[in-house]
Amino acid sequence: MLTVLIPFFFVWAYWRLYLRRRLLRTALDVVPGPPGQSWLSGSLDQVISREAWGFHRYIAATYGPVVRIKGFLGANNLYVYDPCALYHILVKDQYTYEENESFIEGNRLLFGPGIFTTLGEEHRKHRKMLTPVFSISHMREMAPIFYAVSYKLRNTFQKKVQHGPEEIDISCWTARLALELIGQSGLGYTFDDLDEASIPHPYALASKQLTTAGEQTSFQRFILMPLLMRLGTPRFRKFLVDNAPSKMVKDLKAIVETLHNTSVELFESKQHALQAGNEALADQIGRGKDIISILMKANMKAADEDKLLDAELLGQINSLTFAATDTTSGALARVLHLLAQYKDVQDKLRHEIRQARKENGDEDIPYDALVSLPYLDAICRETLRLYPPVSQLLRTVRRDIILPFSTPISSENGQELNQLHVPKGTEIFVSILASNTNPAFWGLDCYEWKPERWLNPLPQALLDAHVPGVYSHLLTFLGGGRSCIGFKFSQLEMKVVLALLLEKFEFSLSEKPIIWMMSGISTPHVDRESKVPTLPMIVSLAT
Template sequence: MATGTQVVGACVVSWATWKLMGWILKKDPLANIRGPPSSSRLLGNIGDMISTRGWAYHKHLADEYGGLSRVNGFLGGSALYVYDPKALQHIIVKEQYIYDEPPSFILGNEVVFGKGLLATLGDHHKKQRKALNPVFSTTHMREMVPIFYGVVNKLEAAFQKEVQNGPITFDVLSWMTRTALELVGQSGLGYSFDPLTEDGKEHPFSISLKQLIPAAQKVNVFRFVVLPRVCKLGPAWLRRAAVNLLSTFWTDLRRVRDIIDVMWNTSVEIYESKKAALKEGDQALESHVGRGKDIISILLKANMAASEVDRLPDEELIGQISTLTFAGMDTTSNALARILYQLTQHPDVQEKLRQEITEAQTKHGRLDYNELMGLPYLDAVCRETLRMFPPVPMLSRMARKDMVLPMSRAIVGVDGKEMREVVVPKGTRFFISALASNRNPELWGPDSYEWKPERWLSPLPAALVNAKVPGVYSHLMTFLGGGRACIGFKFSELEMKLVLAVLIPKFRFALEENKEIFWQMGTIVTPIIDEKDGSLQPQLPLTVSAV
């Protein structure tokens, strides 16, 4: 006779088998949407899409299947790859609180950064943005210009020292990254991370930020499978003890833990310093880097004066520090590196840009905010680079309930019939392609895959304007749109233009002979050189000379 344990065991196995068979035999509601065949039983097409050399694959998806296609996800599940402008408008703006970030994204960001902008949803996210919006306004950006010049002039001095004995090749990406961090540090946090000298010692916070993405990618199983299931189990001290235990034998997890600890401890140190200075009064703030005009100091002041309903707790304010620093460092530094690289590929554009900036500086002296923003060719070079080469080429969303997704252009289903809308079941994962949207030839014209700054000096195509792409910046999806658009896009724009306005008149940039740069696709696009030893260290060696 079977024991009770055996009966229970048999029931569990039967239930699991029944659920598994139901999942296998269940009809895929997205099956009629065309898409590529699966490349892997485990990963589907995900491996191709996130490959560091996935550029051709993404172009294939756009060219072959149009603005909406079905891709295979983990273990045979279906997801949607989308860049149709009407579908994007629906996802990013109209129904943005239904199509939200997947839970794994939100939970992962909370663990890494704390409860900042990247780790909140819905009304919670809106409350944080309401508190932060004033410090990212155009008015505040104007006030940031002197701080920006103070940092970028140090970069200029470092470059002058590098080229004093003639043309020299060095890693420009490293300098762009250090500068981006120092700009965020001084104007965002009122804190200096880097003296921007050749022999300057790198701050542990800077090292941690650079190592975060490569390290996190090595523990994807923990991030996407384990974390969503255990992140709320038990008190915080117990979860920390579990991570410490796992870290004793899981080296990659230990590295991520240590990186997060450095980031959090530095954020707390900066926050407590600002809070103490505020209590002492304006005179104490004057002695700090940024003299109290930095983003965090202003945010803290406003938060103290806010109503109980609008006030953010300390934990969330601390969470903004590493969130804003991470978001502002890698993306902008890699965008700047890409602009400099493009200028080496197009010396005529580099010379034309140099002439425009030099003439403006001869007329006005040091350019203020309005003068920087009023340079048409500088603006065109920046916009075109952000169009062709978005630093973050793909983002994800998940439908929180069953929806009907409209499209601006009909697609032909597997059954041969046209569809102008598709039924999207709750839980459907979306891959939003900023890359494909920004290069869509139906909107940008037949030369959409060419880097042509001049396109911004004439009226943009009517098809593009009428499409109403929901990007917050220049019909582009580079900074996204809607309630989760990049809050710091004006900060990023100012940084790029001011760095170029200082460097381009003084230095000439060229690509070193026999060095092939490859732009590696990833969460953030980075330049690398395929070294003989197999290392793939992000770098952009350019030959720099004085003008």
């Protein structure tokens, strides 16, 4: 059935995206940009390549903060990091510039109706229910859970290096750690005791396989599946997926079923505990202070118009888990890799951490003191500036609209443009990476990793630009109604883990070269063909 539908899809796409746009010129034709590499995919292969770092830097330096990118079948897309344009895209007109349909429908198939798979009023309702869970007061209650989980990893590393330095795959362990951190603090559930002899939980295996499977099935997931979602009844669509002539689709379906079944088990356990009262919740992992427990309690008390359905509560479980796992894991691995390259920075940070613990009577550094450690904070900020885990996001224009700019751009016919008419259906690449490394704001050393820049006043040009990010004039966690709701959660996780590991261990480079791939989420590899993230480093006891 699916094989029969594919030719019809291409005929439809060819008319809609190629012939129609060839016949009707748009204002985007005059925006400067690189020529398309192919008639089918334009420059998309270059923009989303696993090794796209050089291309992103090239187009930002060559064409400026608003660039035309040729897309699928010759369509005009935009690549944007102009701060005024970003403010309109992410904040002022955010409901005109929404996640594209392929992203929403593709992720809905994987995770269900959660905060990352909804739009408009439905998304606002989800965010309204979740926002209180990520308050500062709740983060203070999360800190002991983060410490308890992180000590497990520290103890494992202690055993591995007690007789001398050891090569350890840091990426493997940060991935396991990040999942257990969100498991206990977010879901009140344990996936991993972080011991070397542990048997992987089925959910952990499935989540690890999902990123690779998702990349391999990107056409089916983001192009074909949204088309099929418009066909017939849910039962008919399930029949099509069950009978898809693709092993990759079948593998992805098996992964999704594992994730769903674990989520249902967890959700039903929470429901029973809530019905039994606070004592039953306190007996669970997370002691009733985990995100899902608090969310479910708040949902029970909410007005009818604000309540989330059970399916929507269930959808938050996988949505939050995946949002918090790979990004945090990648950011932690990146910090440790950088500290291994800059030993003077590592030594200075270790001294700050040890001094803070000493001042607290050799107890764990409390929340307020930990988040205020200046050098630790500077290192986290600088890493998230220069190496954001997600380099870019895609938005689709839902109606014709005028997009203004901070600085005029020169069109291909020599005119200066202060704004641009953007047609409905235009895809816009929001470049987190280019915004975070804009030399006009960050200076000529914008591509250098310099934590010290955060210990001095920030450039006035940056302050005046009003980059619409929720974090430190950066776009790392976005801005507006679709900004990362858990960015404070993520920062606290990173600081707790780094404080415990660096206090005890020294991290050094191994002899194996490391290549960081851009992909959807930046990951380290020992060779260009590798699909599984790997970051071998030498770990030893710190003196």
